[in-house]
Amino acid sequence: MTVAPDLLPLEAIRVVGLAGAGSVGTAWAALLLAHGYEVLFYDPDAQAGTRLKDGVREAWPALRAIYSGLDPLPPLERVGVAATLEDLARGSDLVQENAGESLETKRSVLSTIDAALPANKLILSSSGGVPPSRLQEFCARPERLLLGHPFHPAYLVPLVEVVGGERTREDAVDLAMRFYTALGKHPIRLKKEMVGHLTNRLQFAVLREAIHCLSEGVASADDIDASMRWGLGLRWAMVGPLMTFNLAGGPGGIEQLIDRFRSDVEQWWGALGAPMLTDQVCEKLFAGVRELRHGISNDEWARWRDSALVELLRFRSALPYPADAIQPRQEN
Ligand SMILES: NC(=O)c1ccc[n+]([C@@H]2O[C@H](COP(=O)([O-])OP(=O)(O)OC[C@H]3O[C@@H](n4cnc5c(N)ncnc54)[C@H](O)[C@@H]3O)[C@@H](O)[C@H]2O)c1
Structure with missing residues (x-):
């Protein structure tokens, strides 16, 4: 029986290897x-x-x-390039994998890294949808592989979903939680793996209904987005959907709400749409999004979104979350 080696501790992680330097790798x-x-x-x-x-x-x-004390220019001299994936693995204390989402790419990238990276070092995958147990099939030493799924723009949005697979060791999940916390992230630890993890499931549930309402002509694309920007999204940035639902019940909270509206809620769920992306639906979607852009380029929209996010993050960091005063967050 081989004994699993102690993992390289957080303090010893100095060089982070990025396998794949597209939009997510660059943000990391x-x-x-x-x-x-x-x-x-x-x-x-x-x-x-x-x-x-x-x-x-x-x-x-x-x-x-966001972070005071940074020099005016980024320290690009601290970025090195590896000639091969093997060299990347050999020169890294931890690898964050950000190659394309296809299973074939994941297989070739992860199996190569796994073979060259010592067993006491973590492999974290940015995959947006593949459950980690599926990725572990590509590795001979799968116990140090897990998911660390970020959200765009990944250098700004604090959330990272940390998801272990069937064969991930618990202390690897603990270490990933501490690593992301040290990076200023807000990691959440999923207890069970599912396709799309957690947040993409929530996101795609809303997107499905938004596309359904657009294709059914319920409202314009501008107004569908406005319902989030000026309504749900404002609240959801402060209290999530479950707390929002609880507060909708007033002083009696969720118990009173369910008591009164249980069958209505089930009826509304039953009425939700399940659109397919037919050519007709896609045409309506493209036309709606063209209207939403108002002739402004996507790059300009992304720059505006990022500057707005910076202001929002500053505001949020100065605003205590009531639950934190009672029970400070446990990272692992
Ligand atoms: N785009 C998003 O919003 C987003 C958000 C979170 C997570 N993710 C996940 O991050 C991963 C990367 O997504 P992305 O949007 O950065 O994709 P991307 O297409 O921008 O970048 C992928 C990069 O991987 C490189 N690549 C291809 N084969 C490779 C190999 N063998 N070894 C190393 N690199 C290789 C490509 O050249 C490319 O630069 C995916 O798994 C995706 O699900 C994406």
Whole structure:
């Protein structure tokens, strides 16, 4: 019987390897540099290095607005490039995998990293939808593999979903939670793996209904988005859907609400749409989104979103969450 080695402790993690330097890998690079880590990356695309450095430069002003004490320019001299995935694994204290979402890509990338990275070092996958047990099938030492799924723009949005697979060791999940906390993230630890994890399931449930209402002509694309921007989304940034539902019951809370509306809620659930992305539905979606853009480019929209997020994060960090005063958050 082989005894599992102790994991490399958080304090010893200095070089973080990024397998894949597309949009997510670049965002991780910016955040890691802001927290003093060295970054090593591998990406077969010859343009990836230039793209990564440009992306980090672009992200840096937002990071400086959040983290005081950062230099005016990002420390790009702390970014190294690996010639192969094996070199990446050999030179890293932890690997965050951000290659394309296809299972074939995940198989080749993860099996190569797994073979070259010592068993006491974590492999974290950014995958947005593949359950970790599926990814563990590609590894000979799957117990140190788990998911650390971020949200765009990943250098700003604090949430990371941490999900272990059937064969992940518990202390690997603990270490990932502490690693992301050290990166200024708000990691959540999922107890069970599912396709889409947790947050994409919530997101896609809302998206499905938004597309259904658009295709049924319930409201314009502008008004569908406004219902979130000026209504649900405002509340959801402060209290989540379950607490929102509880507060809707007034002083009697969720118990009173369910007592009164149980059958109505079930009826509304029964009436929700389940659109398919037919050509007709897609046409309506494309037309609606063209209307929403108001002629402004997606890059401009993304820049506006990011600057708004910076302000929101500053506001949020100055606002105590009532539950934290009673029971400070346990990270592991
Ligand atoms: N885009 C998002 O909103 C988002 C958010 C969270 C998580 N994710 C997840 O992150 C991962 C990457 O997504 P992305 O949006 O950055 O994709 P992307 O297409 O922007 O980047 C993928 C990168 O992987 C590189 N790549 C391809 N083969 C490789 C290999 N063998 N080794 C190393 N790199 C390789 C590509 O050249 C590309 O640069 C996916 O698993 C996705 O589900 C995406």
